Amino acid sequence: MKIAVVAANGRVARKVITEALGRGMDVTAFVRGENKTDAxxxxxxxxxxLTADDLKGFDVVVDAFGAWKPELLPQHSTTLAHLCDILVGTQTRLVIVGGAGSLYVNPEHTVQVIDTPDFPEEFKPLAGAQVKQLAELRKRKDVRWTYISPAGDFQADGERTGKYILGGEELTRSSKGESIISYADYAIGMVDEIEKGNHIQQRISLVRA
Known part of the structure; x- marks a missing residue:
């Protein structure tokens, strides 16, 4: 399986690349500068x-773009739109590293995590950009996309347990009542989805078991 990882120098992307390489996948990292990945x-x-020719021949493209500076937040939408546009008409799947703020906290799917009273103010700009990104992605019927949200507490240096719960549109909690996942376990879940391709044009979520 041939995988392209875009914005590959990010911390989540590097975990995904390492996981994919460990399973024998053919991985190409797309970076803006020095390659800091294992690829x-x-x-x-x-x-x-990037052009359609750059991504031609890949089975899956991983969009791992992330930005935190206010002036760059709109690029969550614009970079993803660009990737969608150049994948139109292909069988290449697009798998996106998403955010948790857009997960729903009620069965009616009318309240998202970002709307809850305890959501930290400092994370609202980023979460809002990712909510908008997903809303725009849902309108794309011409690309084989999958959006993967992490748990509420997404831990860069958390342990690799090798276990996770596959959730859907709602915020999922473990048997301990926690919504936590490490970057390493998230990478396992993402590469599992890359291998299986079970959730085309769907958002799924991952939480530590």
Whole structure:
């Protein structure tokens, strides 16, 4: 299986690359500067400069773009739209590293995590950008996308337990009542989805078991 990882130098992306390589996948990292990943194959190119030819022949493209500076937050939507546009008409799947703020906390799907009283103010700009990103992605019927939200507490340096719960649109909790997942366990779940491709044009979520 041939995988392209875009914005590959990010911490989540690097975990995904390492996991995919460990399963024998053929991985190419797309980076803007120095390649900091474990991938031996890499392309130095900005996301907005990518073309259909750059992604031709890949089974799956992983969009791992992330930005935190206020002026860059809109790029969560614009970079994803660009990737969608250049994948139209292909069988290549697009798997997106998403956010947790858009997960629902009620069965009616009218209240999202970002809307809850305890949601930290400092994370609202990023979460809002990712909520908008997903809303726009849902309108795309011309791309084989899968959006993967992490648990509420997404831990960069958390342990790799090798176990996770596959959830859907709602915030899922473990048997301990926790919504936590490490980057390493998230990468396991993402690569499992890359292998299986069971959730085309769907949002799924991952939480530590």
């Amino acid at each position: 031996k194959k890499f392309v130095v190119k900005d996301i907005f400069d």
